[in-house]
Amino acid sequence: MSETLHRTTLEPTPRDEPHGAPPPAAGPHRVVIVGGGFGGLTTARGLGGAEGIAVTLIDRRNHHLFQPLLYQVATAVIAPGEIAEPIRAILRWDRNVSVLMGEVEGVDTEERAVRLRDGTRIPYDTLVLATGATHSYFGHPEWERYAPGLKTLDDARRIRARVLLAFEAAEREDDPAARERLMTFAVIGGGPTGVEMAGAIAGLAHHALSQDFRRIDPKQARILLIEAAPRVLGTFTEDLSAYARRSLERLGVTVLTEHAVEDVSEEGVTVAGKLIPAATIVWGAGVRASPAGEWLGVETTRQGHVPVGPDLAVIGRPGVYALGDLAMAKAEDGKPLPGLAQVADQQGRYLGRALRDRILHGTVPKPFRFRSRGNLAIIGHNSGVVQWDRVKLKGFLAWLVWGVAHVYLLVGFHNRLVVTLRWLWAYLSFQRGARLISERDEAVMALIRGTPPGRIPPP
Structure with missing residues (x-):
């Protein structure tokens, strides 16, 4: 990931709050997660069963997909259903987690609401963006x-x-x-x-x-x-x-x-x-992050990655977090973390625990630390x-x-x-x-x- 930033339409920071702290809310604390990939799914599972937290996971598809094995579907090694699982089935035992199938087209950070393409607005107290990446054809x-x-x-x-x-x-x-x-x-x-x-x-x-x-x-x-x-x-x-x-x-x-x-x-x-x-x-040959950075109106890298702090909170947007291929998170040595499934998986596990502790107990989480399981590739x-x-x-x-x-x-x-x-x-x-x-x-x-x-x- 490039660390060069460029500016999209930058909005004023909503509310004068400590960075990443959720605002007070009546009733259960509303966590909205956009994206059912590794990062979003593991975050939701980490918050599953937490009393006092109501989670809504939104994805434009009804299934979680294991993208690293897509090439094996494309070359007839395995069938599509073997690397996909319905999101509702995965989260069926987490009674405080709701799943919505819909396409997000924007975020109102002032009113704290997610806008769907059909006009529906989903309010949030804490927002987690795990919207992944798409192909980049280098201007073509x-x-x-x-x-x-x-x-x-x-x-x-x-x-x-x-x-x-x-x-x-x-x-x-x-x-x-x-x-x-x-x-x-x-x-x-x-x-x-x-x-x-x-x-x-x-x-x-x-x-x-x-x-x-x-x-x-x-x-x-x-x-x-x-x-x-x-x-x-x-x-x-x-x-x-x-x-x-x-x-x-x-x-x-x-x-x-x-x-x-x-x-x-x-x-x-x-x-x-x-x-x-x-x-x-x-x-x-190349990928580009989803347009979530434009939704937030924050500075992004040239590839669209959203810079985040050590706790995966989006810089300048209190109560908003980003992870996986969308985020420009850094390792302990200051280098950007790669866009790998294992990174998103670990970030989701971390964020699920961190949000639970922050929301329910007011605990400030320790910084995220990536533990590499190795760089792997198969050849034939x-x-x-x-x-x-x-x-x-x-x-x-x-x-x-x-x-x-x-x-x-x-x-x-x-x-x-x-x-x-x-x-x-x-x-x-x-x-x-x-x-x-x-x-x-x-x-x-x-x-x-x-x-x-x-x-x-x-x-």
Whole structure:
């Protein structure tokens, strides 16, 4: 996260109160949480059962989603329902927590109310913003049409349909050039998401689909990983980064570092002035925080992150807290915390306890301290890299640690059991269990309506 701030419309600070202190209220103290991701959900669970506190969690979707595994939905390893759980089901035993499905479009900090798109106003005494992040196309929003990113289940379903349809269309394509374009997959961004996505597509082509077609050989698919920086996995040490690159290349992935993307279109990706024809493009190069900073009228980083204090309170907005991908929180060494699931999870656990103590007992919480569980990335079928302080792992052992860590973060025993069994089956059989293409998908319907082979419309 950049620490450079820019100013949005800055409003006067409402009420002259100690920073972060809740105002007096008649009846239960009203805590409104916006966002049902890791940060928002764990905050709500921390406040669950607290007498004297009424919690309302608002999310535009009815489910909590484990985003780090979306790429496995997009490459048909697991089904969508295995990494999502209804928010109401998760919080059903917390009788003081209500769940509203709605889309927030603004915050009235003067009157202390959250505004929903349908005009509803939800009053609060304490507000927690855990609204996450979205894709950043570096000033080219038009690229999203051709290079979708991975943030929602719908994103993953569309990418999965596009990947599978590319092979289906190539099977019926007679023109060699069009067939080559259909069997070229470009992943933009060499961070963990891009590395994992490229490796998963390679596994799909080289193993799960390798015997399923008669006119094409899926093993001949061309998979590109394009990164503008000098190396992939730039947050890892150079030796682990080099290992990741070698592992990807062994899987058949062509890694293009120091190659900035200049254009993305229906035809493919333009790099170094040259068009690379590709029917399937996946974006994993950048993210931007949600517009919550604009709702509050506070200074944000260039990526939209909202600066917070040591207790995750938004600077200049008493009674408002931010966490997860939205917040620009700092570690003990002064460096910004990364946008990882484990950061949001720990922040939510901290904030749930801190708000409970502050509201019920007037206790000033200790500063939040992040305890890193390591930097992890998986590379293909049974390889990965892990960096944890001075400990570094690579290969199968790193893959195993990655799997354990991600299963641990999954919400619900059912999800953990199902995903663990699915991974075990995929590891032993090289098969993918979620390779169905829905007729409701736009790309499928276009193909059925007679779209010329080799021209699958973007999702």
